Amino acid sequence: MFTKAITRKPCKALIDGISTAQFCDGTPDYETAVKQHDCYVTTLRELGLAVTDLEADERYPDSCFVEDPAVVMERCAIITNPARESRNGEKIEIEQTIKKFYNDDQIFHIESPGTLEGGDVMRVGDHFYVGLSDRTNEEGAKQFHEIVTKFGYTSSTVPVTEGLHLKDFAIYLENNNLLVTSLMDQEPSFQNFNRFVIDPEELYAINSLYINGTVLVPASYPKTKALIETLGYPVKLVDTSEFRKIDGSLTCLSLRF
Secondary structure (H helix, E strand, O other), X not given: OOOEEEEXXXXXXXXXXXXXXXXXXXXXXXXXXXHXXXXXXXXXXXXXXXXXXXXXXXXXXOOOOOOOOEEXXXXXXXXXXXXXXXXXXXXXXXXXXXXXXXXXXXXXXXXXXXXXXXXXXXXXXXXXXXXXXXXXXXXXXXXXXXXHHHHOOEEEEEEOOOOOOHHHOEEEOOOOEXXXXXXXXXXXXXXOOEEEEOOHHHXXXXXXXXXXXXXXXXXXXHHHHHHHHHOOOOEEEEOOHHHHOOOOOOHHHOEEO
């Protein structure tokens, strides 16, 4: 059960955010992105979360994607070490807010040469799947494992063989249900899940977000919406089209705990 979330308003420098164009070409419109972010925060609050919505930080174009510089859970919080230099300062800023919710002995750091970003960390119960990607390396995953196991959690690694982060290609919705691409459907670590392969035309919608029984689904992906509804979840549509242009999606816009 999530009770709290941390978000950060998009900055005007958003148009300079890192993009692989894996989901969409184009430059985000700042004003539209602000409106979409406001709706996202409102939706989290409607689902019962107390949201700390941080002010925009113009120094970091990608800073609205607060999920990457930290991983939070009930027993501890981990400040990550983003692989891209342009994002590395975000971890310093997010830690100031993390300290409002965790004691100093609950806060840990991924240290170089380890790299890790929250978009590569997928939680299933008390287990974490850590994607090995261009953003998260073996050393970062090793440090993550050493930290979380101190608090009774477990972790394992899976390869990210397509795109940016693990959670762009596999998302856990609770009740043993997993949304995946056709490639991730073959991943040995996921074979005991109920796996649902998303239509390639709706790949972006894999990154849907389960919160307290409801699933947030990106707007304009009717096949994925219908699939999730057939699994018995109430659905809320959230438009993140501007964030899509810089590889952003529903999970990366908040830290939930």
